[in-house]
Every structure is written in C-alpha cells, then in structure tokens.
Amino acid sequence: MADRPVNVVIATDCGSTTTKAILIEKVGDVYRQTFRGEAPTTVEAPFEDVTKGVLNSIQEIEELSGRKILDGEKIITPANGNVGVDIYVSTSSAGGGLQMMVAGAVAAMTGESAQRCALGGGAIVMDVLASNDGRAGFEKIERIRQLRPDMMLLSGGTDGGTISHVVEMAEYISAADPKPRLGIGYKLPIIFAGNKDAAKRVQEILGEKMSLEVTDNIRPTLERENLMPARHRIHDLFLHHVMQQAPGYKKLIAMCGAPIIPTPAAVGDIIERVAKKEQINVLGVDIGGATTDVFSVFQKVFNRTVSANLGMSYSISNVLAEAGLDNIMRWVPFDIDEQDLRNRIKNKMIRPTTIPFTVDELMIEQAIAREALRLALTQHKMLAVGLKGVQQERSISDAFSQTASGQSLINMMDLHLVIGSGGILSHAPRRVQSMVMMTDSYQLEGITRLAVDSIFMMPHLGVLATVNEKAATDAFEHDCMVYLGTCISPVGVAKDGEKCVDLKISGDLTVNESIPYGELKLYKLDVGKTAKLEATPARGFDVGAGKGKPLTTTIHGGVGGVLVDTRGRPLVLPTDKKQRVAVLTKWAKALDLYPELKR
C-alpha cells in the first residue's frame, strides 16, 4: 500500500492507566518524534469517556510544542504552518484490552493455531478449548459460561477434514450461550475460521444466538497455517463491535484517520517490519504492570504471546507465586527477611503506581523483573513452535536424530536483536541495568544486540506504519530505539577462573584479552560505533560458530557498551546465601551497576 502523504502526525496509545500522545513531524526529509504528552486514561468512572484522556494528553503536547492541535474537542486537520496535524491515529488496550476465547478441534493443532491467531491479533487468550483438551463436555460448557470474553474464535478441521469435532465445539458454545464482557444486551461476536465444509452447520447452530462471521480456515491443511484473514476479522470486530461498547470509543473512532488497532498488535507489526527490513531474528518484550508481551520473529515466522498475569505492579505478586521466592532471591545481592519481602511485594500489588525509592528496593524490583521476563519467555517458547502434526520425510541419516514436529522456533544462539520495552527496562536509572536484566533472564547466547524502546512509542509507530511506513520507520530508527550495545556470551560450562574466551576487538574499540570463566565485563563502545570482533572460545565453548571454533563478526555499540558474559550457559547461581551475595556483589561492582553497595 502506498504511503499517505503526511508531514505532521499525532498518535496516541490509550493504555489501561495512561494515555500517551506523541507528535511526529517531518524535519527536512526525515520524520522525527518531537514532543510527547500523557494523561490518565478516562475509560472508567467518573469520566467514562476515553476521548477526555486523549484530549488531555494532546493538550499537553500543545503546551510543550506551541502547535495548536485542538479546536475545542476536535483535532484540526490538515496541518497548516503551526496549526493542526495531517492525521491522528491511535491504538488501545484500555479496559483490559481485547479478551478472547478460542476453540479448535485438536488442542495441539487447530487449537494452537487459533491461539497464535488471536495472540497475533493483539488479544489476551482467556482459554483454549478443544475436543481433546481433557475436559468433559459439561466442564467445557461451564468454562465458556464463566468467562465473559469480548470475542470468540472457533477453528477446527483442515478443509475437507473433520466436521463432527467442529460441530461438537459449536454445540458446546451454543449451549453455554456466553455473554460479552462489555454491553449487557448485545450479541457476542464469534469468528468461524475452520473447515469450510462445517461452516453451514456452524451457521445453523450459532447464527441466531451470536454475531457470527465466517472467514478462511486458519489451518487449511496440516502443513499450512493461514492466520491473516482471521486476524483481519479480529481487528474488524474489535473496531466495530467490542470498541463500540467501551465508553467514548465511538467518538474516538470518528476522530481517527485510520482504524484503531489493539496495542499489542501494533507493537507486533513494528517488530515484524524491523525483522523483515534487516533480515534478522528479533525478540521483543513489553513488560507492563499487569502483563508481559513477548514478540519474536525467527526464520521469518512471527509469534506473539502474552503472559496475562506476569507484570511489575498489578501482577507482581503473581510473579512471586509462579517463580517462587528462591528464584527471585537468587538475583538479590543482599539478604532480606522473607515476611518483609512478601509484604513489600503485596504492598506493590495493592498500590501499583509506587516506585522504588532506595537502591535496595530497586534491586528487588529488578530481581522480580528478571523472573517475569524469564517466565514469559518460557511461555513464549512453548507456543512459538513449528506446526504440529505435519508429516515429515526422513532419510536414513535422520534415523538417529529424529525430532518431532512442533519444535520451538526460538533458538537463542540465532537471535540477533532483543528489544525491551516497559517502565522497568526503558526507565532503569542506569542503562546497563536493563542490559543485565535481559541478559540474565534470557540467558543470551553468542552475539546479541540489545535495545530498549525509549518512551514506549512502538504502538504509535505500529499504527502509523499502516498509513505511512516511512514516517514510522524514521521515527523508530531515530527516536524510538535506544541501542544498549552488544552482549557476547559463550555457551558452555567450566570452573571459575578457567579459560573461557579470547577476545580481539578492533575498530572503534580495542581489546586484546583472555576472559576467564565466571566474569562479567563491560567495555565502552558508543551508540553508532562499530568494531570488529574476533572471538576464540576455549574447548567446549561456543560463541556462534560451534564449540571451540573462532568467530569473526561486527559488533555494535550503545549507551551501555559491549558486555562480555562468561558466567556460562546455563547460568547457575550459588545456592548458598553468602556465596550468592558475594558473587552478585562482585558482578555488580564490575559493571558499576548500582550507585552504592555499602552494607
């Protein structure tokens, strides 16, 4: 699609708590993000009109920029000198975002495809139902009744495949007669994207009770997934049904120059574009207060997952519940009473807007963030897999190394770039803290570049890209991405002090050193600078070329620099408290990670 000519853009993201506005202006030939404003989201009482928060955030930009954008409650278009903008676009996750329930015939096949489709469309998946999900019919019906989704997606059967399993799921849905989360008196939207031969029966069963839309099968054959038509339908229904029920959204839709899309869908879109443009494997994470979204593009396949209850404020207590206290404490370089720590975490949960005031509190929050990031990636790896049920041709040579279908696509050694987003990563007081948080939780392997989203503008740029790709790409490269640097992590295990890797770095950074096992070291290499790396790992270690094999590549600088991590993979921390504190303190000092470590 050709870019729409624009010079001045205002974009908002209506989040659960805050509405963030950014102004993008064409400066010479390049689009730059110039001003930002924010205001509390006003979906809830007493305002119950999302546009109030939008107007407040735009008003803040008006005050900062001197540009007149609003005429009362109207956005002035097109731009003329210092008045007005050419287009207004928005994303939304307010009111809990888009909540969906999906169903398929077989859990590991169409059930999983349906889940990937809904997640890619920006939804939180409340549950995945399938004929073989282990629940009895009445249990499935009870579950559908309990949940109040915004929308459902029913898939099942390849084209020409099973009809009865699909019809069975439709019968359960019909019997449950689920009610939508918003709006008491309207029909729940449901998309049927399964075996085309079952469409007529599904229509007979659900057509009256629900607002049914039929679209192309998401799994027309076992070997092929076709998620885009259903994903587009999700966006259409989100816009025309779900959002119509949310307070003020009718007005907001009228204000926008392009369709509103769910926030995570917009973030996914921009990450997919980066991977495509650079021809690289990318991992993106957005760690919020309630949820953590993980996006990946590996082998050109895009995947998104949302860990609905892993977050740094509303869901912080759930991180503790899922990770366990020991896993959190292993990252904390001091000792703390268990009851005190548990009370602190609960207090953050009930007062989610508070921020750490002392360095100890910051360390605890960053320790919890490591676990949230780790758990969210584990969940992502389970869904970002190749298609299951695909027939594989094997030769004799495969006989001893047979792999099942449905292997995870996420191979950390093949990862080129990690992009972090969310307050704890984007606003860490020292950038190197974000670098180490992501390195620890993801256990990066080989050579990986790291970046953070400066002010959480990926959603804005994702929706803008649907209108003008150049404007979105320019602002992304110049203003959104803050490159932290590169991490070099040899994979292998040895004893502390043993030989691990020899580094020869030349160019904007010069290093000629042998780094022993068990170290963290940071070298300065500024943003925009590059260097040639020749890494020779010790026997048994791999930096990307194979065990013991040298690797030559170009590395990029950033606000953090070049981080060399020879702590080994898998990274194992001492279980003894004293030893743990000693080793964490040593690493923190080596990187100058925190302002003070006096105890």
Place this chain on the structure above:
Amino acid sequence: MAHAYTPGLRVTESAVIRKRRILPIQGTVMVRVGQKVTASDVVARAEIPGKVHTVNIVNKLSIEASETKRFMKKKETEVVKKDEVIAENSPMIKWFKTSVTSPIDGTIESISDVTGQVLLREPPRPLNLLAYIEGTIVEVIEREGVVIECPAAFTQGIFGIGGETSGIIEPVAKSPDADLTPAEITSAHAGKILIGGRHASMAVIRRAIEVKAAAIVIGGIHDKDLREILGKDLGVAITGTENVGLTLIITEGFGSIPMARKTFDLLVGKKGRKASCSGATQIRAGVIRPEIVIPADHAGGPGGPEGERTGMKPGDPVRIIREPMFGRLGAIKSLPPDLTAIPTESHVRVLVVSFPDGSEATIPRANVETIES
C-alpha cells in the same frame, strides 16, 4: 497541564453514596424510582440458565451419529426426570436392548445428528440481587438493575477479601496502633463489624470466624496469613468472591501498620450503627476498593455529594505508601515542580512531607496517597 492523578482513599463523615446494582444477565427490576429499600431487600431478579450436561448417544448405543434422532425417546425442549429413558435401541433380541437415561432433572436442549450428542439443561436458578445498602432508588435501568442513593459516612480500605455483608459497628481495639488479640473477640461479636487497630494475626481472624463476626476492619495483616486464609498465594488483586467465613478489610497495607487516626476515629464514632461493607477489591481497570458504608441516622444531615478529585496541594494530609517510611502519616509541605534525583538515581516528581513530630522528608509523589474526605 493535564490533571495529575492522585490516588487516595476516601474517609468521610458525610457523603451521598450512589450504588449501581446491575444483574449479570438481563432480568426483572423489582423496585421503582423513589422507593426506600433496606440492605437486604431484593431490587432485581434474574434466572440464571441451568447447568448443561452432555450425553453421547452414539457411543452408548453403538449407532451412527446421523441415526441419533431415530433412537431418541424424547424430543428437544421436552422435560425429563433423572433416570428417565431418553434414548433406546430396539434389537431383535430384547436381551441386547440398551437404554440411555437422563443424568438430571431438566429439559432436552439439543440433539445433534452430526456428533450424536444430546445436551440436557438443569432448570434455571433464580438470582436475587440485594440492595446491599439502605437508601432510595433514584434510577431504574430497565431489565438490568437500579441506582440506590444514600446519605452516609463512608470509608474505603486498600484491600479486602470476602463479599458484601452488613452488621453493627463494634470497635474492639482501644487505639489505632493497638493490635487485636484473640481474647478480645467474644461470642457477643457474632454478626458484627469489628474495628481493629494496627494488626490482626491469623489467630485473631480464626477467632472472629469462629464467633461468626460479619467483618474485621484492620490496619494491616501479614501476607503469610492471607495465604493461609485463602489456601493459596494471591497473584492478582481481584477479590470479593472468597468464602472464608467473614469479610476482611485492611485499611493501610500488608504488615503491621497503625490504622490512620481519621479512619479509626470515624469508625469508632459510629459504634452501634448499622453498616454495609464489602471486601471486593479490583486494582486494575475499573478500580474497586473495599468499603464501609454507614447510612446517616435521621438526625444527621444528608451530607454533600462526592467531590471531584483535584491535584495535591500543600496542607493535604497524606500517607506514605512505600518503604522506607511506609505507613507514616503527615501533611504536604511543598510540591517542588522540578524533577528531583532520588537515591535510586531516577529523576522523579517529589513532594516534601512534614510529620507530626516536626521532621520532614522528600518523597516521590507516586509514593504518597492523599487521605480524601
């Protein structure tokens, strides 16, 4: 400048409380505008559709799905009794006859000739929506519910568990910084809303459940005790449906934290008065805080409506809601406009708080909560 968000809990002697009482599905509203109601009056009623049960006829009779209807003894919408035959085959030799019976009293919802499944539904269950607070119906939302208005003293807690209840206010702690003890709770406290001070231990909560107290209102509890009451670690603060034997409302937070003097004095001053309270809490998207509503007695004035929340200003009473001074109460001395570096090296907006002992502290604005009246 856009409005600054100032989280705060309301503690007020006199307010006009408006409660929306909405059915989960459409039903019938039982009251009219202007009608006076008590907390236990039914204001709306709905019929919750009964549970659905599935019976697979194909498997049981060893037939093809397309033949299902032919073997059915009952039709769709027909009423059936538990153990009544709903489908049967008719073999040449009677000895091989197989019957399928209904697992429930209910109706035949659907018979599928694609899956061979029969769905049966239990009779609908009536749902009575109570008024919850004493007051006057000011609005009827057709088929959905009502809005009730009530002049009342009103106070919010920060977190609670357990649903809506009502009872007589009964102060038990002698001061806001006194811990409740099991010995202080007696059988005379059955059905009452017990007002504590700083902390309630598990033993206190158990004792209150034992004597059938309606609720405990307390400054703080320990997280480990919450885990013990719930039998699990609470991951996300969405509560209100727990069935633990009472409603528990904490006003300050987790730990041992004295109840704010204003909250304590207000509640103690209402000794012997009938009140409604709820532990329901939802922190994310559509904030719900636990609350205690004490309808005004007729001698009292009607009070003012809920004031619009404004930004913080010097002199406002505040509570510090994060370590290292968590739980301390003071007043705003000044609100420096510039971003200020704090020990973590973050640059944030701060305020200066003065404490009753004359000391002062600079705190991030995000780490205080105004005590609203």
